[in-house]
Amino acid sequence: MMTSTSKDMEYILSILCLAVFTSKLVQSEDGSIWNERAQKDLKDSLNLVPNLNKAKNVILFLGDGMGINSVSAARLYKAQLTQQEEGTSTLAFEKFPYIALSKTYNTDRQTPDSAGTATAFLCGVKANLGTVGVNSNVPRFNCSLEEGNTVQSIIDWSEAEGKSTGIVTTARVTHATPAAAYAHSADRDWENDVNANGSCKDIARQLIEDNSHIEVILGGGQREFIPEGDGGRRTDNRTLTEEWIESIKAKKKTGHYVTTDTEFKTVDLSKTDHLLGLFAMSHMDYAIDRNDSNNENDQPSLAEMTATALKILQKNDKGFFLLVEGARIDHGHHENWAKRALYDTIAFDEAVEEALKNTDKEDTLIVVTADHSHAFTMAGYPEKGNDIFGIVKPVKEGSEPEDGLPYLSLVYGNGKGAMFDNNGTRRNFTDVDTHNNDFRFHAAVPLPYETHAAEDVGIFATGPMSHLFHGVHEQNYIAHVMAYASCVGINKDHCKPKPNDGPISGTNSEYSVIPKVLFITVVYILLQAFELP
Numbered sequence: 239m240m241t242s243t244s245k246d247m248e249y250i251l252s253i254l255c256l257a258v259f260t261s262k263l264v265q266s267e268d269g270s271i272w273n274e275r276a277q278k279d280l281k282d283s284l285n286l287v288p289n290l291n292k293a294k295n296v297i298l299f300l301g302d303g304m305g306i307n308s309v310s311a312a313r314l315y316k317a318q319l320t321q322q323e324e325g326t327s328t329l330a331f332e333k334f335p336y337i338a339l340s341k342t343y344n345t346d347r348q349t350p351d352s353a354g355t356a357t358a359f360l361c362g363v364k365a366n367l368g369t370v371g372v373n374s375n376v377p378r379f380n381c382s383l384e385e386g387n388t389v390q391s392i393i394d395w396s397e398a399e400g401k402s403t404g405i406v407t408t409a410r411v412t413h414a415t416p417a418a419a420y421a422h423s424a425d426r427d428w429e430n431d432v433n434a435n436g437s438c439k440d441i442a443r444q445l446i447e448d449n450s451h452i453e454v455i456l457g458g459g460q461r462e463f464i465p466e467g468d469g470g471r472r473t474d475n476r477t478l479t480e481e482w483i484e485s486i487k488a489k490k491k492t493g494h495y496v497t498t499d500t501e502f503k504t505v506d507l508s509k510t511d512h513l514l515g516l517f518a519m520s521h522m523d524y525a526i527d528r529n530d531s532n533n534e535n536d537q538p539s540l541a542e543m544t545a546t547a548l549k550i551l552q553k554n555d556k557g558f559f560l561l562v563e564g565a566r567i568d569h570g571h572h573e574n575w576a577k578r579a580l581y582d583t584i585a586f587d588e589a590v591e592e593a594l595k596n597t598d599k600e601d602t603l604i605v606v607t608a609d610h611s612h613a614f615t616m617a618g619y620p621e622k623g624n625d626i627f628g629i630v631k632p633v634k635e636g637s638e639p640e641d642g643l644p645y646l647s648l649v650y651g652n653g654k655g656a657m658f659d660n661n662g663t664r665r666n667f668t669d670v671d672t673h674n675n676d677f678r679f680h681a682a683v684p685l686p687y688e689t690h691a692a693e694d695v696g697i698f699a700t701g702p703m704s705h706l707f708h709g710v711h712e713q714n715y716i717a718h719v720m721a722y723a724s725c726v727g728i729n730k731d732h733c734k735p736k737p738n739d740g741p742i743s744g745t746n747s748e749y750s751v752i753p754k755v756l757f758i759t760v761v762y763i764l765l766q767a768f769e770l771p
């Protein structure tokens with residue numbers, strides 16, 4: 239502890255010195271500013287010391303569909319929104335000390351979906367596309383094969399160690415990513431009893447009937463929990479949200495169910511053990527629409543939900559596991575709505591910032607990653623300062639598009655924003671408002687729904703054991719590191735006190751006093767036995 243504090247001081251002092259030094263150089267154009275910045279980065283890297291603490295808490299931030307392409311473009315978008323120098327690391331998680339790559343393919347697909355990938359990073363095993371919480375013996379759609387092939391998630395492992403757990407998402411809480419944290423389903427779409435045909439147990443039912451131990455559940459998706467007659471999708475006439483309240487009462491705990499931001503803000507968190515918030519019938523709003531002053535929907539932001547979740551989970555002395563999903567980055571891209579996708583990436587980063595502010599890197603492992611990428615790219619040679627959603631100005635004579643039509647740097651491989659008119663001419667958007675939230679960026683292959691992409695995604699980590707993310711990893715490795723760091727699941731053994739570790743508080747008696755008492759008793763009995771005859 240002492241060494242790390244003095245290292246921190248040394249680090250802060252060196253940053254201050256460098257800051258004073260570089261401020262004099264910022265104006266110079268001889269390249270020295272780049273040397274200074276690189277030297278600072280080098281010094282920080284040389285001072286990097288792995289944090290070998292036990293992670294009391296783990297937070298997994300999952301940017302759905304947030305490939306490295308989205309991270310780079312969102313960084314630039316945020317620089318433009320906040321009038322910072324382009325190239326500045328504007329996103330909180332890109333400053334994390336350890337970064338690695340994750341190979342995202344599903345067991346049966348080169349390009350994966352969110353269900354199979356969530357099973358990998360939450361349950362530790364790769365699975366088939368479309369399946370959650372089951373191993374790859376289960377082909378999609380066949381629930382008769384689930385028995386014997388279900389897998390547990392880090393939520394189960396953490397609960398088994400007495401930790402608290404939470405799920406926060408902007409999607410329906412029964413959607414693929416959160417579902418893999420608590421459900422076992424051969425199809426991700428069996429969110430209610432209609433989809434599940436009655437023959438398989440739907441995901442909403444699994445959440446309410448089998449997972450009342452989860453302390454915090456926040457997101458969208460009311461419709462999966464309530465009857466058709468009440469505007470929901472259930473035909474079994476069950477109101478699962480009421481059943482949830484009853485199940486928490488039965489455990490003699492305090493639980494609250496809320497559906498608006500206004501109600502959410504009035505919950506007395508100090509007196510709340512369990513919180514269920516479903517703020518939309520389906521998914522919650524895109525962050526850019528939520529922030530629109532004309533929006534009358536009463537929904538909290540991802541950052542606000544994260545802050546509240548932390549307040550409840552932090553009451554447990556044994557720590558917690560929290561999953562936070564920025565779900566709609568993915569949905570924006572699927573529609574070729576690059577602006578919505580990138581704004582949601584920034585809102586997701588605000589949730590990461592909220593967690594950094596309210597946790598201690600000495601005892602909390604924070605991992606930021608994506609399940610998969612998208613067929614999205616930023617290309618051309620836009621000049622520095624070019625509006626990220628604006629037309630690319632050709633940098634020199636002869637670099638104009640050959641069809642004489644303007645183009646944007648943000649483009650998709652496929653999707654609804656198909657590039658060509660029926661007669662084969664590229665769409666001409668000279669007078670089109672490309673900043674409109676609904677504007678669809680160009681896509682090469684016309685598809686009804688833009689697709690995921692196969693390339694690796696980033697893993698950004700900070701806190702205990704974050705240095706274990708250091709290379710090109712299989713995606714399911716993420717669950718193993720989180721479990722190892724927090725001493726849950728199959729990775730508990732290294733957490734037991736070793737003989738020369740000295741006493742560990744609270745467990746002292748089990749490890750030293752009991753054997754001594756036993757030894758004395760045995761010797762006493764033996765002595766008695768020898769004396770008797």
Ligand SMILES: *[C@@H]1O[C@H](CO)[C@@H](O)[C@H](O)[C@H]1NC(C)=O
Pocket residue numbers: 379380382383
């Ligand atoms: C599901 O798997 C079982 C066992 O292999 C098989 O008998 C059945 O035909 C499968 N059902 C479907 C719908 O594929």
Ligand SMILES: *[C@@H]1O[C@H](CO)[C@@H](O)[C@H](O)[C@H]1NC(C)=O
Pocket residue numbers: 379381433434435437438
């Ligand atoms: C539900 O029924 C449809 C049509 O009969 C079938 O294609 C599908 O596989 C069934 N799903 C389940 C979960 O049995």
Ligand SMILES: *[C@@H]1O[C@H](CO)[C@@H](O)[C@H](O)[C@H]1NC(C)=O
Pocket residue numbers: 475
């Ligand atoms: C559904 O439940 C409500 C309230 O419990 C009841 O009034 C209604 O009759 C039920 N409807 C059906 C179709 O069972």
Ligand SMILES: *[C@@H]1O[C@H](CO)[C@@H](O)[C@H](O)[C@H]1NC(C)=O
Pocket residue numbers: 525529581584585588
């Ligand atoms: C949305 O608005 C809130 C409140 O004004 C602000 O704090 C937040 O930064 C905005 N979100 C984004 C992504 O700009």
Ligand SMILES: *[C@@H]1O[C@H](CO)[C@@H](O)[C@H](O)[C@H]1NC(C)=O
Pocket residue numbers: 659660661662663
């Ligand atoms: C090309 O087709 C579009 C409809 O897809 C039409 O609006 C446009 O006028 C056509 N352009 C030419 C040059 O024919």
Ligand SMILES: *[C@@H]1O[C@H](CO)[C@@H](O)[C@H](O)[C@H]1NC(C)=O
Pocket residue numbers: 641642643666667668669
């Ligand atoms: C594109 O549209 C603009 C304005 O509508 C028009 O002036 C221009 O000629 C069009 N370009 C082509 C190549 O059709």
Ligand SMILES: [Zn+2]
Pocket residue numbers: 303352568569572690
């Ligand atoms: Zn998707």
